[in-house]
Amino acid sequence: MNTFNVREHAPSILVATLSTAFGVSLLQVTTNLSIMIAADDVVGSSGTVGVILAIIAAVFIVIATYVGAVVTTNTFSTIIAGRTRSIALMRLIGATARSQRNAVTVEGLLVGIVGAISGLVIGTIVSTALVLIAVRTALIPDLGYIFLEPIVLAPMAAVLATTWLASWAGSRRVLTVSPMQATGAVVEESRAEAAGHRGRNLAAVILFSAGSLLLALGVVAGLVSPVGILIGVVGGVLSFSGVVLGSELVMPPALKLVGRMLGSRAPARLAAENAVRYPQRSSRTTIGLVIGVTLVTMFAVATASFQRLIDAARVAEPEVYEGIEPIMQTTVGVFSVLVGFSALIAAVGLVNTMSLSILQRTREFGLLRALGFSASQLRAMIRAESAQLVIASMLVGVVLGIGYGWAGAQSMLGSINGSPGLIFPVVPPWLLAVIAGSAVVLTVAASTLPARRASRISPVVALAVD
Structure with missing residues (x-):
């Protein structure tokens, strides 16, 4: 130690x-x-x-x-x-x-x-x-x-x-x-034990509720001043802290939904059950990716919503926004590169925790091999479990990101000259394609090496590991 x-x-x-x-x-x-x-x-x-x-x-x-x-x-x-x-x-x-x-x-x-x-x-x-x-x-x-x-x-x-x-x-x-x-x-804690954390779950609900109220207040304040974004940031941090703290309540329903789509073969069914049997382990593995997808979605939605707000304002008062387009394009381009850092941090977190979790379950995999699971079935189970975790994380992240992105755009630019006021969230079409492609890449990255290592261990050696 x-x-x-x-x-x-x-x-x-x-x-x-x-x-x-x-x-x-x-x-x-x-x-x-x-x-x-x-x-x-x-x-x-x-x-x-x-x-x-x-x-x-x-x-x-x-x-x-x-x-x-x-x-x-x-x-x-x-x-x-x-x-x-x-x-x-x-x-x-x-x-x-x-x-x-x-x-x-x-x-x-x-x-x-x-x-x-x-x-x-x-x-x-x-x-x-x-x-x-x-x-x-x-x-x-x-x-x-x-x-x-x-x-x-x-x-x-x-x-x-x-x-x-x-x-x-x-x-x-x-x-x-x-x-x-x-x-x-x-x-790891079982599903029943995780559900017994009443104090933590209550704190999570309070944080999420208080943060959501502050987000709404930031949107309203943003109609008067761009300082509303500061209120929204506090609300976003509080509400997402509630999601992180209560991840053992949030993730299991999403994991169950995705698990039903994995099929009825033994490796897929076992993977689906593994992901929800120990919500603490699954939540710890997925919450980093939830953050990454939330950030990417939030930035994409916020940028698209920024553009719609500015376009509407330029139509209303073109003289005020003369010459702003090149600077806005440069700024968005630079921040698009920088936001990739946060997405990369989250991706590293997922691959890391998934790999550590798999390597720590050597005895479990040894028992499955001893009970008749083949090496290929074990690899299929790990891939299915990785896919379930990744897809569930992305679903939750997209929903949260759309909300945060819209709130950020409204609270920052809702008060600019010529602003149309409240608008609907703008979700760029490319976003869904990027998320779908990333899901495939991350599933492969998070499962390939651990699955290969797990399948190479003989049942006798695995069961003997302390």
Whole structure:
């Protein structure tokens, strides 16, 4: 427990690195976009675009930090689930639960330090490349752009703090491990046990309800001022925190719905049951992808809704928005690249937790092989289970993303000159195609290597694993 295993924590380090790189790139690109806007003869005279740009940057930094924290928490929870027996053995020979948890949080701090430093380097390279490419291709003028400013320390500090806190939150299970568990195998909470968390479930409902009300308030406030987006961000974080906290209530119904579509063959039926039998494990695996799909959908819907609001406003008052189109296109293009960081963080989280979960179920797979499951049936079961988790995550993420994207567009641009007021959410047609293609890729990525490893273990060896 006191040895930092780089291989075990490599995915967590990658998540921390991506989160830092996202924040650093975002601040550097936003700073340089502000320089470009200030130099524009038409738009530079108005501070509105600059204010909106600063608000967008703040929103995305909060999102990136939040995504990284949730994915890291789930990763540490999965790691701890696999260490249950070794922790119990340490307890058996005299170690306290608190000392074991402190050891895990130290690991989280080390992950944060490595990720923050790596992210600063990568983020600076990415933002520099984006600006240089935009200058070379004449998308933006060649001005005195700057990159390394003290403000880039902010996302580094945020990721370091959230990674440490995520390791602390993810390791809370250490406190419940008893010395007696040294004699048994790793056991996840059953469906009935997960349903018994009344306090946590109530807190989840309260957070989601309060957040939804704030989202609605942000939309109403956005009809008066773009500051409404700040209310909406708070509401979005609270409501999605409710989804994360209550994921063991949210995900099982979606998993059941998808499970019915897997077919009636033995591997598919067993996969469908596995996904809902242990909701804690399934929720821990899927919530990162839910975040990623929610972000991509939210950004796509928000961008399309932004465009519809601005187009309507330009028709009503064309003189106000003269010359804004190139800047809006550049801004949307840059943020489209940056939002990919958050989606990548979530994808890494899914593949990581799915792989760890599969590798920790060696005894379960050995028992199935001993009962007559062939290697090909085992691989089919793992692929079906991965598909169920991915598809259910994407369904939930799309629904949430449409709501958040529409609320974000309305609360930010509902008050601009010539605004038509409230509009319906705009869902780009390409979004569904991208999500469907991503589902296939992620299912293959998350299941191929673990399935291959699991099918190669003989039943005797698997059942003998401690």
